[in-house]
Amino acid sequence: MNTEDVLNEFRDAGALREGHFVLSSGLHSPVFLQKNLVFMDGERCERLCKALAEKVVATVGPVDAAISPAVGGIIPGYETAKHLKVRSMYVERVDGEFKLRRGFSVEPGEKIVMVEDIVTTGLSSRECIEAIKKAGGDVIAAACIVDRSGGRADVGVPLIALATMDVPAYPADALPPELAALPVEDPGSRRLSK
Ligand SMILES: O=P(O)(O)OC[C@H]1O[C@H](OP(=O)(O)OP(=O)(O)O)[C@H](O)[C@@H]1O
Ligand SMILES: O=C(O)c1cc(=O)[nH]c(=O)[nH]1
Ligand SMILES: [Mg+2]
Known part of the structure; x- marks a missing residue:
């Protein structure tokens, strides 16, 4: 599945x-x-996440578990893990910081793939990876459905994206007039609890 195939799934879903x-970054x-x-369409979600799982295995080989950042990463993380045939876990924010909770745990040194839905700046991915490392996991790669940074986001480990786009994003004080x-x-969840 290439970038155009993935974007067509997004277009078809509206x-x-x-x-x-x-x-999420404030941009x-x-x-x-x-x-x-x-992701609300199970078959569409499966097509995308099966392809992502195949790309993960082709790039880094087998992994022991997948861990995602809540909320957006939970469904694609679960579905990708299903095709990787590994367990699926997620981190969630406690006072703003991602934590592994709900009985989820990793054995020291387990090979983890961090599965994200969308990567823009990579901040959420880096925060999630940090939480996995704190829990003892060895994050060997990150994976996402769409990297909208044009490949420029640095998450500190190899990023395996099913689709790559280069979408403009601007600081609040540097908006082009047509955008302003x-x-x-503000459709994300990072600022919901503030
Ligand atoms: O690469 P970044 O600049 O971090 O942006 C991408 C992140 O933003 C969205 O999450 P958001 O914080 O909006 O919350 P959600 O997962 O609950 O939708 C998305 O799910 C990614 O996690
Ligand atoms: O950067 C984000 O917060 C973001 C971008 C996007 O296109 N979709 C999304 O869910 N989050
Ligand atoms: Mg998110």
Whole structure:
């Protein structure tokens, strides 16, 4: 499955949105991938995550477990882990910091793939990887459905993306006038608890 195939899944799901969005990182963008509309369709989700699992194995070989950052990473993490035939876990924010909870644990040195839905700056991925390392896991790779950084995001381990896009994102004080003129939506969850 190549980038165009993946973007067609997003288009068909009505998940490739245009407007004015504030992203998890605080950057503003004219494009938002509303991945929930993709993952709500089990067959669509399976097509994407099966392809991602195959790409992970082809790139780094077998892994022991997949761990994702809540909330967006949970469904693709579960589905990708299913095709990797490994257990699926997730980290969630406690006072803003990702933690492994709910009885999830990793054995020291287990080979972990961190599975994310979308990578923009890579901040959420880096935070998730840090939490996995603290829990004792050896993160050998990160994987995502879409890397929208054009391949520039550095998550500290190899990033295996099913699709790569290069979408503009701007600091709040440097918006192009046509973007600033549009009402802003904040669809993510990072700022929900503040
Ligand atoms: O690479 P980054 O700049 O970190 O951006 C990508 C992250 O943003 C979204 O999560 P968000 O924090 O909006 O929360 P959600 O997972 O609950 O949707 C998305 O699920 C990624 O985790
Ligand atoms: O950077 C983000 O927060 C982000 C971008 C995007 O396109 N989709 C998403 O769910 N989050
Ligand atoms: Mg997320």
